Amino acid sequence: MTSPSSPPRYKATPSQAAAAPAGQPAATIRLNKRMAELGLCSRREADDWIARGWVRVNGAPAVMGQPVAADARIEVDRQAEQQQRQQVTILINKPVGYVSGQAEDGHEPAVALVQPQNRWRECNSRMRWGHEQLRGLAPAGRLDIDSIGLLVLTQDGRVARQLIGEDSEIEKEYLVRVSYGPETVNVQAIFPREKLALLRHGLSLDGQALRPAQVDWQNPEQLRFVLKEGKKRQIRRMCEQVGLFVTGLKRVRIGRVNLGHLPVGQWRYLAPHERF
Structure with missing residues (x-):
């Protein structure tokens, strides 16, 4: 395991611990979830590392399903780091x-x-x-x-x-070619501004309000969407709600x-x- 002289990959400070009311024990969380929250690995990866004996909590070998406090010291063996780099x-x-x-x-x-x-x-x-x-x-x-x-x-x-x-909160950017009714050219000129505003904010899918989006014209037949969510066929379904038909969709950026x-x-x- 990681030698005592080696600094741990993560050690929570008291300020990062969840504050508990006086006289009550500090709240705990499953170790694999805590490791994922800290950005050390995924939950599945954490379980694998725990099973291999590559994780210690407050100096003791971790066990599967272990609850930990927010200020627990979590150390990861170098073998896990090497595996992750590959x-x-x-x-x-x-x-x-x-x-x-x-x-x-x-x-x-x-x-x-x-x-x-x-x-x-x-x-x-x-x-x-x-x-x-x-x-x-x-x-x-x-x-x-x-x-x-x-x-x-x-x-x-x-x-x-x-x-x-x-x-x-990662942005995803798309270029979306659209038509409006029988029109396939200069859609921008005839598309109502209030419907463009709805694409930006005000629509719902599957009974849930959508987060605000950036939606602007790139050219008379193409819109640029920037979203921070990704519901199934979201852009196509958004466009359908305002009368647009998507004829082409290309994702050009993630973060x-x-x-x-x-x-x-x-x-x-x-x-x-x-x-x-």
């Missing part, structure tokens, strides 16, 4: 006709494209391709079968939580990571210096 995050420009996750209705998942021959020749990562990189490689967010653009596939639970966790010139159907590694 995990990959891949950016792919998903084509139309591929699903984001599991194969369905005869359509292949986007991960099927993650093969050496499809790696973008301008990918400057020193990472070498290996079949082990496909193990546990999962989409961090959806992209409809009839949409194209930036899709993130990752083995790293920290990345997944950052992008699709309940408390995620600070842009699709850039990555060709359709090709992929690259997330570079070490890139952050969402």
Whole structure:
């Protein structure tokens, strides 16, 4: 395990502990959830590390399902850190006709494209391709079968939580080509301003109010959407509510990571210096 002279990866300070009323014990939380909250790993990864004996709480070996206080000292063995450094995050420009996750209705998942021959020749990562990189490689967010653009596939639970966790504030940017009634050109000129305002704020899906969105015209037939949530087919369903028909949808940015010139159907590694 981590030697006594090595600093722990995380040690909560008293100011970070949940304050409990006088005379009552401090609130506790499951260890795997606490580790995920601290950004150390995903819950599943935490359970794996605990099972391997790679986690200590206040100096003692951790056990599965252990409750911990907010100020508990959590130490992680260097083997876990080394395993985590080997995990990959891949950016792919998903084509139309591929699903984001599991194969369905005869359509292949986007991960099927993650093969050496499809790696973008301008990918400057020193990472070498290996079949082990496909193990546990999962989409961090959806992209409809009839949409194209930036899709993130990752083995790293920290990345997944950052992008699709309940408390995620990561922006996703889309370019959306639309028509309005019989019009397919200069939709901007005839589309009511009050309906554009509704796209920005005021619509609901599945009985829940949508968070405010940035929606602006890029050109007379194309809108730019910036969202901080990702309900199923959200943009298409939003547009339907105001009379717009989506004829093309492309995701061009997630957080600070842009699709850039990555060709359709090709992929690259997330570079070490890139952050969402």
